[in-house]
Amino acid sequence: MRSMETPSDGYAEVRxxxxxxxxxxxxxxxLRRCFDATEQRSYPAGDGGGTRLELVVxxxxxxxxxxxxxxxxxxxxxxxxxx
Numbered sequence: 001m002r003s004m005e006t007p008s009d010g011y012a013e014v015r016x017x018x019x020x021x022x023x024x025x026x027x028x029x030x031l032r033r034c035f036d037a038t039e040q041r042s043y044p045a046g047d048g049g050g051t052r053l054e055l056v057v058x059x060x061x062x063x064x065x066x067x068x069x070x071x072x073x074x075x076x077x078x079x080x081x082x083x
Contacts, residue, residue: 010060016053017045024053036061 007013014031018024021042028040035057045052 007056011056011058013054013056017050018053019050021051021053024051028053028055031055031057034063035059 016024016027018027024042025040028037031037032055037058038056040053040055043052043054044050
């Protein structure tokens with residue numbers, strides 16, 4: 001059974017559903033080039049076939065171009081640290 005816990009601050013859980021395992025792996029590879037990520041887990045997508053792939057990405061440890069995109073997409077309040 002899947003956990004419904006929210007990932008820690010700065011992390012995002014990503015689920016990719018594709019017709020083939022190869023397509024899902026290619027999407028995961030692109031994410032890993034931009035973000036530090038866990039090893040993906042793969043499951044059957046359902047009765048109709050396909051693959052569901054899950055991984056967790058760390059948005060605090062990014063590479064380009066993700067870093068630029070994250071910095072420009074943040075709201076003004078997100079950059080402030082609460083003490």
